[in-house]
Amino acid sequence: MRAFERPEQERKKLISREKEASLPFWLVRFSFVMGIIGVVLFFLAFFYQNVLNRMGMPYREAQAAAILIVFIAWLIFTLACRTLGISTRALTYPKLMSILRNEVETPPDEFKASRKQIAAAFGSLNDDWLLFPDIFADDPTQALPMVLLGPGGIFAIRVNYQDPRSKDFHDPAIALLAGTQALEKRLGVSVRPILAFPRHTKHYQPVHPEVKVFTFPDALTYITSREATLDAAQRRQLSLLLAELANLPRTALLPHPESSIPVA
Numbered sequence: 690m691r692a693f694e695r696p697e698q699e700r701k702k703l704i705s706r707e708k709e710a711s712l713p714f715w716l717v718r719f720s721f722v723m724g725i726i727g728v729v730l731f732f733l734a735f736f737y738q739n740v741l742n743r744m745g746m747p748y749r750e751a752q753a754a755a756i757l758i759v760f761i762a763w764l765i766f767t768l769a770c771r772t773l774g775i776s777t778r779a780l781t782y783p784k785l786m787s788i789l790r791n792e793v794e795t796p797p798d799e800f801k802a803s804r805k806q807i808a809a810a811f812g813s814l815n816d817d818w819l820l821f822p823d824i825f826a827d828d829p830t831q832a833l834p835m836v837l838l839g840p841g842g843i844f845a846i847r848v849n850y851q852d853p854r855s856k857d858f859h860d861p862a863i864a865l866l867a868g869t870q871a872l873e874k875r876l877g878v879s880v881r882p883i884l885a886f887p888r889h890t891k892h893y894q895p896v897h898p899e900v901k902v903f904t905f906p907d908a909l910t911y912i913t914s915r916e917a918t919l920d921a922a923q924r925r926q927l928s929l930l931l932a933e934l935a936n937l938p939r940t941a942l943l944p945h946p947e948s949s950i951p952v953a
Contacts, residue, residue, distance in 0.1 A: 690814035692804065693932075693941055694822055700792040704773055709791050713772040720766035721789060727758030798823075800834035803848035806887065807835060810905040814839065814913070819928055819942075821935045824872065831868035836880075836935075838928055841915035843880045845869045846908070853893040862900040869899075876930060878919075883908050 708714060731752050734741060738748035770777050775788055787794040804822055811818070818839035825832040837844040847865045851858050862884050869882040882900045885908050886893065895902050903911055919927070932941055 690808065690811055690818040690820060691816055692808035692820040693935070693937055694801070694804070695936060696938065700790075700795070703775065703788065703791050703793050708773055711773075713769040714791070716765055716769040717773070717775075718789060720762045720769065721785075724759050724762035724766070727755045727762060730758065731755035800848075803850075804835050806848060807837075807846060807885065807905070811837070811909055811912075813909070817924070819924075819931075821931045821937070823936075824931060824934045825868060828867075828871065831864055831871055833865070833868040833872065836872070836931055837912070838919075838924060838931060839912070840917035840919055840924070841912055842918050843872075843876070843878060843927065844912060845872060845880050845882045846885055847883075848885045848887065849893075850887065860896060862895070862897050862902075866897050866900055872934075875934070876927060878927065883911070 702709070704714070734748045734751035734755060741748045741751055767777055770788065777788075784794050800823065804820065808820060811820070818837060821836045821838065823832055823834065824836045824845075833845045833847070835846050837846060845865060845868060847861050849861050851861075862882070865882045865884060869880045873880045884893075884900050884902045886902070886904050889904060890902050893902060901908075901911060928942055932939075
């Protein structure tokens, strides 16, 4: 099987190279290191409080000094970012790392890990089978994490990691089915949705009979047991459409594309 991923795009700069070489940006990085030192000193003061007490320095005072260092570091960081026009609102760890690297923050691909799992679980499929990433035919909110194309047909696959018994559980079959129906209209052929579970499905109560619910091994058995419905010419035409919907480069479907992940 050949599993495709879009090539990594070059990260955009958050500020210009001139600003990156300026004193305020140097202070941004310096204040980060300063803050780390303050945090380390805070915990060292706790673990070595007996040593500090013997030296005549109460460890609480040492921790207060460490907190002051962190506060000054945060103040320098905030003022330097404001000077550079960098927003620090809703600051998260990924956003902080993006600022330090001078890159525009890009959201992580939440489905990339599940595609790697499916590629590994379906590794016994031959090269007639192609796995495409992140396909949506109409509404981006109904994006399909992966679509498998092969002689046995087209399968829209989504992996569920949530516990169906949880109060916060949102059935992924709803979005999977909606995305599958939109893709069917776009391609003009049948697309079978599969909701895959890494371990077991005993706590999941299927609501939509159109969505097949399997563990990884059972999903592979289901796919390989189907009769061939698409010949080479049909698969070639459909693969071009799917590659376009996945925003893959035109060279992706060459015999040995750099953008595909070889699966043993």
